[in-house]
Amino acid sequence: xxxxxxxxxxxxxxxxxxxxxxxxxxxxxxxxxxxxxxxxxxxxxxxxxxxxxxxxxxxxxxxxxxxxxxxxxxxxxxxxxxxxxxxxxxxxxxxxxxxxxxxxxxxxxxxxxxxxxxxxxxxxxxxxxxxxxxxxxxxxxxxxxxxxxxxxxxxxxxxxxxxxxxxxxxxxxxxxxxxxxxxxxxxxxxxxxxxxxxxxxxxxxxxxxxxxxxxxxxxxxxxxxxxxxxxx
Amino acid sequence: xxxxxxxxxxxxxxxxxxxxxxxxxxxxxxxxxxxxxxxxxxxxxxxxxxxxxxxxxxxxxxxxxxxxxxxxxxxxxxxxxxxxxxxxxxxxxxxxxxxxxxxxxxxxxxxxxxxxxxxxxxxxxxxxxxxxxxxxxxxxxxxxxxxxxxxxxxxxxxxxxxxxxxxxxxxxxxxxxxxxxxxxxxxxxxxxxxxxxxxxxxxxxxxxxxxxxxxxxxxxxxxxxxxxxxxxxxxxxxxxxxxxxxxxxxxxxxxxxxxxxxxxxxxxx
Numbered sequence: 001x002x003x004x005x006x007x008x009x010x011x012x013x014x015x016x017x018x019x020x021x022x023x024x025x026x027x028x029x030x031x032x033x034x035x036x037x038x039x040x041x042x043x044x045x046x047x048x049x050x051x052x053x054x055x056x057x058x059x060x061x062x063x064x065x066x067x068x069x070x071x072x073x074x075x076x077x078x079x080x081x082x083x084x085x086x087x088x089x090x091x092x093x094x095x096x097x098x099x100x101x102x103x104x105x106x107x108x109x110x111x112x113x114x115x116x117x118x119x120x121x122x123x124x125x126x127x128x129x130x131x132x133x134x135x136x137x138x139x140x141x142x143x144x145x146x147x148x149x150x151x152x153x154x155x156x157x158x159x160x161x162x163x164x165x166x167x168x169x170x171x172x173x174x175x176x177x178x179x180x181x182x183x184x185x186x187x188x189x190x191x192x193x194x195x196x197x198x199x200x201x202x203x204x205x206x207x208x209x210x211x212x213x214x215x216x217x218x219x220x221x222x223x224x225x226x227x228x229x230x231x232x
Numbered sequence: 233x234x235x236x237x238x239x240x241x242x243x244x245x246x247x248x249x250x251x252x253x254x255x256x257x258x259x260x261x262x263x264x265x266x267x268x269x270x271x272x273x274x275x276x277x278x279x280x281x282x283x284x285x286x287x288x289x290x291x292x293x294x295x296x297x298x299x300x301x302x303x304x305x306x307x308x309x310x311x312x313x314x315x316x317x318x319x320x321x322x323x324x325x326x327x328x329x330x331x332x333x334x335x336x337x338x339x340x341x342x343x344x345x346x347x348x349x350x351x352x353x354x355x356x357x358x359x360x361x362x363x364x365x366x367x368x369x370x371x372x373x374x375x376x377x378x379x380x381x382x383x384x385x386x387x388x389x390x391x392x393x394x395x396x397x398x399x400x401x402x403x404x405x406x407x408x409x410x411x412x413x414x415x416x417x418x419x420x421x422x423x424x425x426x427x428x429x430x431x432x433x434x435x436x437x438x439x440x441x442x443x444x445x446x447x448x449x450x451x452x453x454x455x456x457x458x459x460x461x462x463x464x465x466x467x468x469x470x471x472x473x474x475x476x477x478x479x480x481x482x483x484x485x486x487x488x489x490x491x492x493x494x495x496x497x498x499x500x501x
Binding site for chain 2: 003004005006009075076077078079080081082214215
């Protein structure tokens with residue numbers, strides 16, 4: 001990364017990398033806490049997630065400012081250019097992840113008056129799976145580890161599969177008891193949010209690959225079968 | 233089988249399947265004991281802009297000067313290898329360097345108009361090469377060259393004033409007009425903007441972009457941004473070796489060689 005003739009250029013690139021890592025850490029926290037709020041039906045934690053998401057938005061603005069400044073003042077090329085472009089995209093992606101965690105926290109507020117049930121357990125399990133991938137991809141960013149990034153990219157399929165099976169589980173649950181439709185739809189939205197976070201995680205992996213290898217990762221990522229409403 | 237062969241035929245063609253104007257093979261240049269250019273092979277595309285970049289002393293200007301035999305004027309300089317212009321060896325005995333330079337024009341770093349009028353600066357080449365006969369034809373050639381160089385509107389009312397009285401940017405465009413007045417096929421530019429302000433530079437860059445419709449242009453530049461802006465292909469030279477040559481967007485976003493990357497990202501001088 002380092003060794004630029006102009007040292008302050010190195011410093012700016014290091015700062016961009018660090019800001020992305022900071023955003024990532026915060027997004028992990030928000031996701032982890034939103035899951036906790038769902039599991040424990042804890043409104044206090046849910047409120048705190050919603051509040052802390054603002055910090056993520058502010059950090060995204062900071063990354064935007066930093067990268068714009070580097071492009072304007074340094075005219076980065078090759079690896080440096082790829083880093084700056086990727087940072088801009090990753091920060092937007094992490095900000096989205098924060099929004100989705102916030103949405104989950106909002107759903108948790110709705111759920112707070114209901115009792116926990118078996119589906120909640122499945123949701124939280126899926127959430128932990130997604131959180132695991134997010135942590136791994138952020139570590140890969142910190143270590144500039146292309147292999148680890150590609151591994152995360154491939155494993156998103158598992159999240160898609162978990163989502164599909166959860167989807168069926170919730171539908172069955174709602175069909176069994178019409179009173180559960182309200183809770184069930186909240187849970188479905190949470191599952192969808194988690195599935196989206198999984199997708200965003202693969203986008204971060206793609207960006208890591210692009211920075212280090214200079215070419216896009218391609219589009220043949222294994223995807224779980226999309227699940228429709230199987231009514232028949 | 234047929235398919236494979238077709239693919240191979242396509243792969244042999246340069247990108248964009250354009251014609252090659254200049255081919256260099258195994259070019260070496262020595263100044264006495266100094267080995268300035270080492271085994272350069274390159275295909276320069278017709279009607280495209282190619283830029284040569286690299287740190288000072290890397291050989292990019294020396295190689296440029298091989299392409300119209302400007303190095304012939306340096307007694308201790310020895311050029312070996314093969315340079316073909318439209319398939320013809322420009323170092324063949326039968327080639328007259330003066331005629332070659334009419335086909336391969338050159339623009340230098342500092343604007344260097346002759347101490348003559350604007351008009352005579354442009355008319356000089358066509359006259360000595362016998363390309364124009366009579367006043368009317370010369371007038372037309374001068375106007376055409378000045379128009380192509382984007383200078384006509386600014387100088388049409390002072391054609392008979394000294395060329396040295398123009399601004400730096402105008403002088404450089406005058407030199408470009410002078411170079412294209414003999415209807416060359418190739419235009420070599422050795423840091424044509426390094427003595428100009430950003431506005432004059434932008435004008436020259438716009439001009440280069442227009443001229444590439446009709447000319448093969450090779451530009452040596454220290455400004456990587458300029459190379460990125462004006463050229464379709466870029467060659468990176470280092471220590472007399474052509475390290476990498478390829479499509480300009482590829483060179484500046486994802487070069488293959490670490491030395492290219494280190495240079496364009498400012499990691500070594």
